[in-house]
Amino acid sequence: MLTFDLDGRTLALMRDPDAAQHPTTLSMSDFGPRRGVWRILDLLDEHEIPASFFVPGYIAERNEDVVREIVKRGHEVGHHGYMHEPPASLTAEQEIEVMDRSLAILESITGDRPVGYRAPSWDLSVRSLDLIAERGFLYDSSMMDDDIPYLLDTKSGPLVELPVHWFQDDAPYFWFNRGAGSMNTPQDVLTAWEWEFDGAYKHGGVFMLTCHPQVSGHLSRVVMLDRLIRHIKAHPDARFMRCADVAAIVRERANGPDNG
Numbered sequence: 001m002l003t004f005d006l007d008g009r010t011l012a013l014m015r016d017p018d019a020a021q022h023p024t025t026l027s028m029s030d031f032g033p034r035r036g037v038w039r040i041l042d043l044l045d046e047h048e049i050p051a052s053f054f055v056p057g058y059i060a061e062r063n064e065d066v067v068r069e070i071v072k073r074g075h076e077v078g079h080h081g082y083m084h085e086p087p088a089s090l091t092a093e094q095e096i097e098v099m100d101r102s103l104a105i106l107e108s109i110t111g112d113r114p115v116g117y118r119a120p121s122w123d124l125s126v127r128s129l130d131l132i133a134e135r136g137f138l139y140d141s142s143m144m145d146d147d148i149p150y151l152l153d154t155k156s157g158p159l160v161e162l163p164v165h166w167f168q169d170d171a172p173y174f175w176f177n178r179g180a181g182s183m184n185t186p187q188d189v190l191t192a193w194e195w196e197f198d199g200a201y202k203h204g205g206v207f208m209l210t211c212h213p214q215v216s217g218h219l220s221r222v223v224m225l226d227r228l229i230r231h232i233k234a235h236p237d238a239r240f241m242r243c244a245d246v247a248a249i250v251r252e253r254a255n256g257p258d259n260g
Contacts, residue, residue, distance in 0.1 A: 001208050002051040008033045008059040010084035033063045036217015049240035054080035054118040057102030067109045076242040078116035086123035115244050133159045139247035149250045160247040169210040186224035
């Protein structure tokens with residue numbers, strides 16, 4: 001599963017409202033919906049593979065053409081908060097308002113209700129999974145306690161979990177922060193991700209990659225993604241799938257006659 005979190009400027013504004021007074025800072029984030037996402041969409045088209053995009057409501061409202069194009073090209077749009085608010089930082093009332101607000105926004109733009117949820121900063125609250133299941137989501141993609149999909153128990157019934165991890169996220173490798181040291185090279189990151197895929201392939205597992213168009217939409221990193229895709233394609237029986245499709249298979253197998 002290749003997934004892309006289209007955070008845009010929400011992360012910067014959520015962490016520091018004063019970022020609105022720093023246009024250069026915001027411009028680094030705006031690169032995602034302005035340029036990076038289009039390069040990624042074209043790369044996916046070139047390889048004829050589907051992907052999943054998680055979009056905050058704030059970004060969707062301001063980039064409706066991007067969201068519609070994602071759907072038009074056969075990809076999935078999932079829920080990712082409104083202003084990239086970590087659910088654990090919100091009150092119960094705030095979390096419900098954010099979840100329902102963004103659900104309505106995404107459904108109004110795409111014409112379909114999202115079936116997937118990914119917590120901003122992968123920081124669920126103790127309420128989140130119950131709220132997600134209560135609203136009819138098929139899956140969550142925020143937990144890190146496994147590397148293959150599984151079912152979570154909630155008050156509203158089972159919820160599919162598609163696990164993630166920071167070492168399969170582009171931000172820790174490439175995020176620029178003055179004084180924090182040098183960024184990794186695309187070659188180093190490509191090697192790390194090829195090895196992770198090779199391990200998943202050997203053990204019959206799942207490879208879940210999380211990228212951000214504002215990070216991996218830059219030229220050298222698009223080249224890196226292209227080489228990663230080609231590496232994966234070189235393995236017989238490797239399949240690229242949207243998160244929603246994987247989650248549907250997990251749910252179907254769980255409901256099968258032998259619960260297998």
